[in-house]
Every structure is written in structure tokens, then in C-alpha cells.
Amino acid sequence: MHELRIAEDLSAIVVEAAKREKLSMVTKVNISFGALVQIVPDIFEFAFRETVRDSVAANAELDLEIIPVKMRCIRCRREFLISENNFACDQCNSTELDIINGKELFIKSIEGE
Amino acid sequence: MEIKIMKNILDRNQNRANEVRELLAQKKVLMVNIISSPGAGKTTLLEHTCEALGARFRIGVIEGDITTDRDAQRLKKYNIPIVVINTEGGCHLDSHSISKVLGSFDLGNLDVLFVENVGNLICPSQFDLGETFKLAVVSTAEGDDKPGKYPMLFREARAVLLNKIDLIPYTNFSFENFSQDLKRINANVPLFQISCTKGDGMNGWYEWIGGQIEKR
Secondary structure: OHHHHHHHHHHHHHHHHHHHOOOOOEEEEEEEEEHHHOOOHHHHHHHHHHHHOOOOOOOOEEEEEEEOOEEEEOOOOOEEEOOOOOOOOOOOOOOOEEEEEOOOEEEEEEEEO | OEEEEEEEOOHHHHHHHHHHHHHHHHOOOEEEEEEEOOOOOHHHHHHHHHHHHOOOOOEEEEEEEOOOOHHHHHHHHHOOOEEEEEOOOOOOOOHHHHHHHHOOOOHHHOOEEEEEOOOOOOHHHHOOOOOOEEEEEEEHHHOOOHHHHOHHHHHHOOEEEEEOHHHHHHOOOOHHHHHHHHHHHOOOOOEEEOOOOOOOOHHHHHHHHHHHHHOO
16 A cells, blocks of 8 residues: 555656656656565556646656666675575575665656657 | 656655654664554553563653554553554555654653554555664464565564464464575574563563663
8 A cells, every 4th residue: 555655756756847847748757666665566557647637647657667676795795686585695695685676666757748 | 858857756755764863863762663464463562561671761652553542542551652643544654754753752861762653564664764673573373474475574674573472373373484484585683482462582572672772
């Protein structure tokens, strides 16, 4: 259900940017979410539709890219993708890791005219 | 025409969370964001923790609930400052609601602030409140598959409490499955096996949280 709150914040950013850039219509919103945030794309799309209703972004297409979870091993510096929730280095097996990608809730750009 | 924005969608929440974190660090208050499913035992944990540590530390509580102040009523007898945040349907607390109620506490007279988040394993893990750390509470009756299903929370938690271990004989909970799953997600996280109602394992938890409060 956090999809709704995130959609609200997203549409506020979109509407504000459209106003600033003097767009009369937003045609596309490009966003990327990390795989760890467990957003359900269909629910998010639905929530977004509700929150942009009657705005300049009412008919905007939502382009959602899911970013895989990527970590850096603190011990051997290797960067690797996490599969099946196995948070250990696939080279040296260390569990001391820094997260690089996977927690994003990011708006990249909007398109419009 | 494409307009680059390149911005965290939850920027507003993050900015306010950073302010809260800074204020609490200044005031030397440890803030613990307690996250679990409904019914895992967050309020019971707080009752026993207030009982055991109330003389040693100055404790405050923020009770996040969708509606009612029942949890807060249960903690009233410990004579500690409690503020209730009713989210009116919202599935998580956010940094704005925390920031608003911080003014109701005398932060200079507080060592630790426990925030009981709304019962939910997904949404609350997404919203930084400005806490010092997150604490995951899970009970055996929910099944042993929770770490694998909710990796974000278990990855981010500073400690995990497995509550209701006295009920294991009546469930199909496998501690081996649970701890294997948890180790894959967060190998070094302290895990406390407890029963809030029977008292098992509680001393280990008190000792650990006491240490965290002392070194804040």
C-alpha cells in the first residue's frame, strides 16, 4: 500500500516540473525502482493514475525500470548482482557488503510538450 | 521534449528524516524504529522493556497505529512520555509525522525513544524516520519464511527479535529454515530468540539494547 504514498510524491514532482517548464501536457514519466523496495508495478500504475487524474500528466505513460540489487564486497572489492536473496560475495564469500543499487525510488525525467 | 529530473521520489521524506536524525544526535537520544507484522508482539516487548529498563534509562515511546490508542493505554502504567500517531488508514509512519510530535518530548531528558511503527513488514521499511536503527520483530506463529519474503527489512535491521519461541511446539516453524534464510540476507545481524510473555531470552535483549543506549 506504500505504492499510493510514493505515487503521490511522484505526481507532485511531475506536476511541479511540468509547471516550471511550462509544459501543457506530460506524455511520459521515466522512473526506476530498486528490486529491494518491493513495489508492485500494477498497483503502482493504478495509484499513479489516481494521483495524476485531472492534471497535466493525466495521460502520461509510466516507464518503470527495475534495477537489480548490486553490492560491493568490502573485502575483495568485487561488484556483483544479488540472486535469490543471497547476500554474500560470489567470489570470496564475505558477507561484509556495501549496497550500490537496489533501494532506488528514482525519477529520471519527464517528457512532454 | 525530455526534461531531466534525476531525483529521489521520497526526497521530502528523506530530507526531514535527516533533520530528525541530526536533532536526536545533538540531544543524544537513541531512536529505535520497531517494525513487525500486526500481532508479533511489539507492544508486549515494549511493556517488558519499560519494566526492566525503566529505572536505568529515560524511555519515551511514539505509538504508530492506524486507529485507537490502545497500545499507548497499555504503556501508561510505566509513567513515561508517550505520543500516539494515528495514521488514519496509512500503512506506515513517515518522517514528517515523527518530526511533528518530537516537540511534545523533552528530548534533553530522554535516553531512548522507541517508535512502534504500524504493523506491516513492507511499507515501513521504505520510509526513513530519522531513526538510529531499525529493529525487526517477528513471531514464530507467522512462519519461518519471513526473512526470505521481506529481504529489505531483514537486510536493514540492526537486530532481529524472534518472539513467541514458546509456541514453536504448536506450529510448523523451523528455526533452522528461519536462521538459514536470515543468514543469507544479513549474516552478521544479532538474533535474539525470546518469549515476551514467558520471559525466555529477554535478558539477552535487555543487555544488548542497554549497551546500544549507553554507547549512543
